[in-house]
Amino acid sequence: MKKLVLIFSLLLIFNINAQDNIPNIDIKTIDGKTLNIQEATNKDNLVIVSLWATWCVPCIKELDAISDVYDEWQEETGVELIAVSVDDSRTVKRVKALINGKGWDYQVLLDTNNDLKRALGASTVPLTILIKDNKIVSRHSGYSPGSEDELYEKIKELSSESNLK
Amino acid sequence: MKKIILCVAILYSGFTFAQDGGYFFGGFESNSQWLLDDEGLNFIAPEDQFRSNNYFRLDYNLGKFTAGAQYETYLPAALLGYAPIYNGNNGIGTYYLNFKHKTLDLTAGYFYEQFGNGLILRSFEDRQLGINNAMKGVRVIFTPLDYLNFTGVYGKTRNGFDVSEGITQGIDANLDISEALKIEEIELSIGASYVGRYQSSGTNDSIPSNVNAYGGRFNFVAGDFYGGIEAIAKGPDVIANEGQISSNKLYDGTAMQVDLGYARKGLGVNATFRRLENFSFYADRLAEGNVYNQELISYTPALTKQQDYMLTNIYVYNAQPRLIIESYDQRAGEVGAQVDLYYKIKNGTALGGKYGTKVAGNFSYWAGLDAEYNIENRWYEAKFIGKGPKLFRDLSIEVKKKLSKKWSTVATFQNVIVDKGIVYGGALEDEENIKASIAVLEGTYKFEGSKSTRLVLQHLWAEKDRKNWVAGVLEYNFNSNFALYIADNWNYGDTDIHYYSVGGSYSKGRTRLGVNYGRQRGGLICVGGVCRYVPENTGVTANLTVSF
Numbered sequence: 001m002k003k004l005v006l007i008f009s010l011l012l013i014f015n016i017n018a019q020d021n022i023p024n025i026d027i028k029t030i031d032g033k034t035l036n037i038q039e040a041t042n043k044d045n046l047v048i049v050s051l052w053a054t055w056c057v058p059c060i061k062e063l064d065a066i067s068d069v070y071d072e073w074q075e076e077t078g079v080e081l082i083a084v085s086v087d088d089s090r091t092v093k094r095v096k097a098l099i100n101g102k103g104w105d106y107q108v109l110l111d112t113n114n115d116l117k118r119a120l121g122a123s124t125v126p127l128t129i130l131i132k133d134n135k136i137v138s139r140h141s142g143y144s145p146g147s148e149d150e151l152y153e154k155i156k157e158l159s160s161e162s163n164l165k
Numbered sequence: 166m167k168k169i170i171l172c173v174a175i176l177y178s179g180f181t182f183a184q185d186g187g188y189f190f191g192g193f194e195s196n197s198q199w200l201l202d203d204e205g206l207n208f209i210a211p212e213d214q215f216r217s218n219n220y221f222r223l224d225y226n227l228g229k230f231t232a233g234a235q236y237e238t239y240l241p242a243a244l245l246g247y248a249p250i251y252n253g254n255n256g257i258g259t260y261y262l263n264f265k266h267k268t269l270d271l272t273a274g275y276f277y278e279q280f281g282n283g284l285i286l287r288s289f290e291d292r293q294l295g296i297n298n299a300m301k302g303v304r305v306i307f308t309p310l311d312y313l314n315f316t317g318v319y320g321k322t323r324n325g326f327d328v329s330e331g332i333t334q335g336i337d338a339n340l341d342i343s344e345a346l347k348i349e350e351i352e353l354s355i356g357a358s359y360v361g362r363y364q365s366s367g368t369n370d371s372i373p374s375n376v377n378a379y380g381g382r383f384n385f386v387a388g389d390f391y392g393g394i395e396a397i398a399k400g401p402d403v404i405a406n407e408g409q410i411s412s413n414k415l416y417d418g419t420a421m422q423v424d425l426g427y428a429r430k431g432l433g434v435n436a437t438f439r440r441l442e443n444f445s446f447y448a449d450r451l452a453e454g455n456v457y458n459q460e461l462i463s464y465t466p467a468l469t470k471q472q473d474y475m476l477t478n479i480y481v482y483n484a485q486p487r488l489i490i491e492s493y494d495q496r497a498g499e500v501g502a503q504v505d506l507y508y509k510i511k512n513g514t515a516l517g518g519k520y521g522t523k524v525a526g527n528f529s530y531w532a533g534l535d536a537e538y539n540i541e542n543r544w545y546e547a548k549f550i551g552k553g554p555k556l557f558r559d560l561s562i563e564v565k566k567k568l569s570k571k572w573s574t575v576a577t578f579q580n581v582i583v584d585k586g587i588v589y590g591g592a593l594e595d596e597e598n599i600k601a602s603i604a605v606l607e608g609t610y611k612f613e614g615s616k617s618t619r620l621v622l623q624h625l626w627a628e629k630d631r632k633n634w635v636a637g638v639l640e641y642n643f644n645s646n647f648a649l650y651i652a653d654n655w656n657y658g659d660t661d662i663h664y665y666s667v668g669g670s671y672s673k674g675r676t677r678l679g680v681n682y683g684r685q686r687g688g689l690i691c692v693g694g695v696c697r698y699v700p701e702n703t704g705v706t707a708n709l710t711v712s713f
Contacts, residue, residue, distance in 0.1 A: 021188050024226065024265070031352055031386055032341065034308075055471040055693065068520060068567065089283040090466045090694050093424045094505055096391060097433030101507020102523060113279055114289070121192030121222070121712030123292070124677070140645065141710070142672050145573075146615030147645030 020136045023119035027084065028110040030096055037084075037116055040109060041131050045078035046159055048151070050106075051117060051127040053087045054094045058143040059126040060102075065148045067104050073152060077159040081106045086117045086125055132158055187227035192712040194220045194292065198244055203703035206662065206684055210704070213242035218251075220258075220292060234260035237326075246690070246699040247295040248457035250325030258326065259299050270306035275299040278318055279464070280337040280358040284420045285380045285397045285446075287464035288322065293692050298448070298461050299323045300333065312341035322448035322460050329448035329460050331364035352386035358397075360462065364450060371413065376402040378446060378463075380420075392425040399446060404488050405453040412543040416488055418443035418498075420465070433507040437468055442498040442534060442547055443488035454487055458695060466694025468503050469559055470527040472579070474605050475636050475654050476623040480583045481689055482531060482557040483696045485593075490545055494592040495538045497547045499556065501531030520567040531557040533593060554594050558582040570611070577605040585630070588689065590698070601627040617642045632658025647671050654686060679708040 022041055026034050041047045048066075052059030063083060066073070073079050083106040085095045092112050099108050111117055120127060122141065128151065129139040138154060140147065197217035200210040217240060224233030238255035239247070261274030277299055279287040290297040302320015309315075316337040321328035335358065342353040358380045366372035377400045384393035401415035419442045426435040446463035447453050467484040485499040506526040510517040535551025538544075561579035568574060580602045586593040607621045618641045625634040635657060640650040649669040656662050668681025687701035 021186075021226075023190060032354060032384065033344075034311075057473045064523070064565070088289070088693055089279060089281070089287065089464065090468065091471075093393075093426065093437060094435050096428045097426050097435035097505055098507050098525075099433070100428035100430055101433035101509060101525070103431050103509045103521070113277060115277075118222075118277075119190055119224070121190055121675075123192055123194045123220075123710045123712070139674060139712075140672070141677050141712075142670065144615075144642035144645055144648055145609050145617035145619065146611050146642065149615050150645045 022131065022134060022136065023116065025111075025116045025119050027116055028112065030099075030108050030110065035109065037109075038134070040082060040107070042134060043080060045080060046155055047131040048079060048081040048155075049129045049131060050081060050083050051086055051111070051120070051122055051125045052083055053085060053125055054091045054098050055087070056125050060098075061145070062126050062128070062143040062148065063104060063106070064102065065145070066151075067102065067106075069148070069152075070105060073155065077155050079155050079159065082109060083107070084109045084111050084116060086111050086114055088112060088114070130154065130158070187225060189223065189225050190713065191221075191223040191233065192710065193222070194711075195709040196244060196292070196706070197708075198702075198704050198706040200245070200702055200704040203684065206701055206703055208701055208703050210702075211242075211245075214704075216242045216244050218244050218247065218292070218295075229264055229266045231263045231265070232261065243295075245702055246697055248325065248459050250327075250459070251295065254326055256326045258297065259301075259323065268308050270304075270308075272304040273302075275301050275323065276304045276318075276320075278304060278316065280316070280335065280360070281356055281380060281382045281395050282422055283464035284395060284422060284444075285358050285378050286318075286333070286335050286337075286360045286462055289464075291692055291695070293690070294458065294695055294697050296458050296461070296695065297323055298459070301328050302332075310345075312344035314339050322462065324448070324452075324460050329452075331362045331448045331450070333360065333362050333448055333462055335360035350387075352384075352391075354384050356382045356384075358382075360446075362446070362448065362462065371415075372403055372410070372450070373401060373415065376400050376446075376450075389429045390425075390427050392423070394421075394423045396421045397444070399444065403450055404443070404490075405451050406489065406491075407454075408451045410451070412490065414543050416443050418445075418488070420444040420463075420486075431509045431511065434504070436502065436504045438502040439468055440498070440500040440534075440549070441465055441484070441486040444486045444498060456698060458697065467531075467691070467696070468501070468694065469529045469531070469557065470503070470505070470561060471691070471693070472561070474577065474603075474621065474623055475638070475652070475686075476603050476625040476634050477561070477577070477579050477605065478691075479625065479634070479686075479688065480581045480588060480599060480601055481691050481696065482529075482559070482583065483587055483689060483691070484694065485531075485533060485556065485587075488545070490538055490540060490543050492540050495536070495540070495545070496593065497534040497536040497538075497545055499531055500534055500550055500553065501529065501557075503527065503529035518566070518568070523565040524563070525565075526562045527559065528561075529557065529559045530555070554584070555582065555598065556584045556587055556593065572611075573609050575605075575607040577603075577607075579603045579605075588630075597629070599627060599630045601625055601630075615642070615644050627658070631656050631660060634658065646673050650681075652683075675713055676711045677709070681706055 219238045222235040237258040239251040243252040259275035264271045300320040305317045319334045337358045339356040361377040366374045380397035382395035397420040399418040422439045448460040452460040465486045467482045489496045508524045510522040512521040532553040534547040535553035536547035563577045603625045605623045609619045611617045621638040623636040636654040638652040642648045654664040664684040664686045666683025670679040689696040
């Protein structure tokens with residue numbers, strides 16, 4: 001019981017001080033080149049980072065759903081989506097076939113050793129995070145049909161804020 | 166307990182004084198179950214009715230340094246089907262200190278690493294499977310040039326809250342040839358690995374204390390084509406079964422994997438061939454083949470499609486890398502292949518409709534190695550491919566179609582053949598294979614305001630084993646944070662048992678909570694091609710994850 005109390009009080013402390021930094025982690029491009037995630041997400045516009053895997057059904061549903069409206073999103077807000085695959089060596093070879101077969105227009109990166117997944121504290125995928133000016137401004141785990149609309153509302157709100165500046 | 170307080174105190178003081186940009190990250194995960202007696206399932210709850218696995222991970226980064234620890238409890242008991250070494254235990258499972266600067270990345274403590282495809286070495290954590298074979302020791306990654314890197318590891322493998330008896334050392338080198346030679350038309354890279362295990366053989370001279378494995382690989386991307394090959398040879402070692410050395414001879418092992426793919430917008434094809442002969446590599450020679458997948462060095466998952474529905478997950482494949490020469494069971498390894506196909510029928514065509522139609526197919530075939538055995542002399546001779554016994558064959562096709570802004574549908578058909586020994590354990594080829602066909606229809610309807618509902622209907626046809634099944638799931642998403650579901654798998658062909666469950670999930674920002682009540686169909690639970698056995702049970706489960 002004591003332990004539980006300790007754990008929960010810790011949770012509280014760290015939840016308050018939760019980090020919004022993008023971790024300093026090297027991942028790979030689809031062609032095997034090393035790229036730091038901080039560099040990859042360092043853009044003027046909003047960036048969505050979606051952690052997914054070829055074996056994760058809700059992840060693919062989410063990316064399929066966004067893919068259908070991605071042109072529109074980009075035109076209106078300039079948002080970019082980076083799809084980071086957490087597939088391990090067993091399934092990572094499928095990634096290239098799948099993204100092409102699906103016709104996705106996202107930048108796809110590989111986190112084969114799950115370093116980024118651990119650093120983001122993601123125990124499950126999908127994890128969708130929204131990055132603005134190199135800070136994580138929102139995160140959501142799991143996917144249900146329609147939650148892409150909620151995500152887009154947030155994107156519009158945040159991108160109009162930056163236009164006002 | 167003192168250790169935790171100390172750790173937290175150190176970390177927290179670090180936080181308080183770190184004014185130049187240090188930050189915490191990590192997460193908490195709690196998976197619990199409350200088991201209940203269930204006459205209908207003939208299930209009697211064990212004495213420890215409440216079982217809970219908890220993981221509290223905390224990392225702290227300050228400039229070039231990162232440190233972290235993971236505290237785990239399996240109290241009062243571990244979830245059903247987890248390795249007994251965790252049961253009733255708690256403590257700091259892993260900790261590390263990492264330094265990263267320009268060309269150098271140094272880690273002391275526990276770390277996760279993989280060489281190539283992982284065939285020769287992979288340390289990883291999978292909480293659902295109860296696997297954490299992190300290495301405890303030192304890792305050095307040196308990247309002198311953009312196109313060249315070396316990784317060296319030295320340490321013991323985590324085994325519960327202890328470490329393995331054997332010590333593993335390894336080195337891995339990767340060279341990106343195209344970048345080194347400034348070739349732009351084609352991407353070429355090569356890699357080489359060495360992994361050795363030292364384990365004292367005591368006074369027994371006939372057991373090698375050093376077992377070494379060597380591997381090489383080559384990868385290419387040329388236009389729309391890509392592929393690679395990796396081959397590993399493992400030196401002579403004893404074979405063991407259930408913690409006992411099972412032969413007085415030594416056997417070497419090999420592994421080989423070839424991947425080929427073609428991908429352009431709208432079409433992707435990927436094929437993998439793999440052959441494993443006596444290729445299991447553990448951090449302790451006596452750990453070979455343990456059902457809890459503890460102390461693994463090599464990573465040889467089943468290369469099949471990970472099925473997504475309840476009824477497509479009854480007949481699954483588990484890789485067979487081992488050599489067994491017993492009068493009641495003979496195996497030398499496996500050989501087989503799988504092919505994946507992804508195709509998008511364009512928007513605006515007759516079949517594509519307004520949104521396009523997405524088709525995915527998978528075919529896989531896995532056989533035991535075609536070998537002749539001399540049981541008396543504990544010897545065998547295996548062919549490279551040959552005509553070994555069919556262990557698994559799977560053909561599945563999935564068609565996804567968005568009908569309108571509101572409606573989307575998925576239709577799946579699978580035909581599977583599997584050896585009964587793969588599904589239930591025990592000797593292979595004992596009985597005729599199980600053959601099953603499964604059809605699944607799924608529909609999702611989106612309402613206004615990100616509400617949606619999903620219905621899945623499934624049927625499985627089989628002549629043997631438990632014969633026919635029917636199943637359904639109904640899910641309702643109130644918004645992107647809150648969902649409820651109800652599901653039932655009914656084996657009407659044989660046992661007349663309903664495996665029902667109801668549950669829901671709530672997620673908000675960094676927190677997610679899932680709760681459900683119902684019956685768990687026993688059998689192999691596979692994640693990423695690695696499986697663990699879970700007995701049938703009934704109860705309430707709760708999963709909480711928080712990341713920060």
